[in-house]
Amino acid sequence: MKRMWAVDVEGNGATPPEIIELGIVEMDGLRLTGRVKHWQFRPELEITPIVSRIHGITNEDVADAPPFDDVVDDILLWLEEAPIVGHNVRVELESLSKVLPGWKPAAAYDTLKVARRLLPYQEKFGLEPLGEALGLKDAASKAVGGGAAHSAPYDAAMSAILLERLLTPLSVTERDSVLMDADIINVRQGSLL
Template structure:
């Protein structure tokens, strides 16, 4: 059974503008190589349409904050380089992946691990699976670098990376993370 450390991961989080479908305002990526969490990188970008007030209430970003930021097209190459990994990780991953697919066109999503789904499977008695609740339950925000705050992309990606490492340690192997050991068969869904 291959150890989960054998894959390289990138944990992502996006913050949107409140539109339907959401457009990107902020993106962060945190690498995990050899089981070690790296430094977050993040990009603030000017969305195609203005940020709605209710989105600002969640992440705190205003249209003024992004007025002088580049459009996403100007950072695409840097984002693609940051996303170059064996596997992508996100909490409630379909939201992040949908935004990234829209922004990156023909980008191919690598193997995907959703920490929300993993937590539900590996931590059945936690109660709430909201990222903030899991951060509190497992003290994932301890020693967070100064300046990172909840509901901003770098903070959320970093605590999701810590959550993933916590869950991966419980699973012990890639197969167990995928849900393909312990009698579940090899036909696990694409979103883990």
């Protein structure tokens, strides 16, 4: 596997949710490259107070941001059809597929599945508790120039760093097996890394 993007989205709390923040960090194999892209969007429906308390983004924060549709071409240029990585990546895959017509990544690797397989005795599998337990918080913040849990760029970086931490000790054959099981698109190819 060459290049892939760790991805995270934050929503406005509507049903269905609108994306108000997208963060992506580039990976080359299992390593972060330092390339980070971050967008905020003005939703059609206001951000609900309960989700503002979670991710910290308010309606005022995105009042001057473009609507998602105005940035689609830029997002597609960055993502292309490269594989994506995320914690419970189904959320990102479903959210982005709804608003990016025709976009389909080559694979979608779920770090939640990877963590459950490789850390069976861990008590909590949320991204924040895993980052805390494995000592990854500072590295994620440094990778995106600051931030904390529930910020899209930070959570994308945390997913990437978590994947690297969990897969690096494994052989190529073991990595391939873990990634095939974690790919929610079920791409079956030869050596992935």
